[in-house]
Amino acid sequence: MSPKPIRKAVFPVAGLGTRFLPATKVVPKELLPVVDRPLIQYAVDEAREAGIEQMIFVTGRGKTGIVEHFDIAFELEQTMTERGKDLSVLECTRATPGDIIAVRQQVPMGLGHAIWCARAIVGDEPFAIFLPDELMVAREGGTGCMKQMVEAYQQVGGNLISVLEVPHEQVSSYGVIDPGVERGNLTEVRGLVEKPPVAEAPSNKIVSGRYILQPEVMRVLENQGKGAGGEVQLTDAMARMIGEEPFHAVTFDGNRYDCGSKVGFVEATLAIALARADMGDQVRAIALDLLK
Template structure:
């Protein structure tokens, strides 16, 4: 399709309180907690940039201004580093062209669907990406780039999925799969949020990355509450199936659930082991601790 609009905007829902990580998140947004030496939000933003996305939309809440500060120019820091002859290359990923970082407040915690709806005026009539920073997706290329490549092939709406053990499906949104387009691309015929194991249509779960058409905002306007008494994005997408193309992209890479403490520790260890500057040392430390 020659009239397919490119994906140039991404929404990052970052208004959560991070209560699972208290007291660490009492004064620091959980999205700024580091995996080795990069904040969690930085991984998601870098993933979006790799996919060709230019405008980052942060849906924030009270106490989250530090996220915006992270992507601002730190004049005092940069001046001091330059005077001491230190390279500023490490800060390059945190810099943006003016206007490419936009924030909007989610004033009340009414769910993921509500958070996305808060960005409706900025999204406008363009298709857009959604990245949930808690889901750390590591691949070559990144998850969102894999999805943009699939979008350029089939258009419409896409969601990233992963296969999990059947007994775990009740903790996630799950797809009902349809026709297979290729090894990594499947038609979606339905979506269910946190189904009972015995009623789950598959073991393919939503994994925190989406490309959606702007019509989803009009579906979310109904403010209809779903699982947990919250406005669920999954429910809004499910109502759109049949009127627009919907496909699932099976992510080729590793996913770390950084919304949990164990997932956060796993991600830190896994990424540290991959680092050339510390991998061997971290491996030796891990082996020593396991032997004790």
């Protein structure tokens, strides 16, 4: 029997973005552009590629611009049309009516709590989670991270997380998996360890901001107390589900950029710009000149 399809995705976007102040004082971090697309656009495009139909944004105060980004800007489009400008650049920002839903996380109580805030919309369906800070870029000619995960999910069902391999000396900065049987890009998950000492890390496979979870996680989160940092942690809820349901990791064939940090954001911008046919050569020449 085939597993239920993944039709819905949750985007926790209620954070304050304090690492990027003052830029994020009035502009949500998720709307900061990597070249000419905001972070949230990359995540939504990845979701659409994977066949996801409904985007659920868990927002907070001052984050309404994220929803408005996917609305139709009548005045803008009318002005562009009158001036003979191409409207195709806006096509990715238009959502089909009903495909964008926003719910509020009134109190910043952690990632697990943010996901739980979407419980009524998720209902009794498996769903995806995207952390937009993690910009996942497919290799040239390849497919996005979530599409790779959905293809794996169709084979094994259950719960899946995306992982990447990093040098062992870096594992203490991340959550890592305790791996079981490996089959191609799929690894059985026997446990999750948050920021382990290098000598105690069970693997060098780090959790990287994409998830496919069964709806039971909402019931786990419902009764879960606060964890690290005094917040409701999604990792704790997932750890409780290991052994109860199939749980696998998908090693992403592509590149990850940590846009939650300033250096990672600059790296992502440079990498995306260099890969663009319309500007790559110019950006490369500028970068080489600056490095002289």
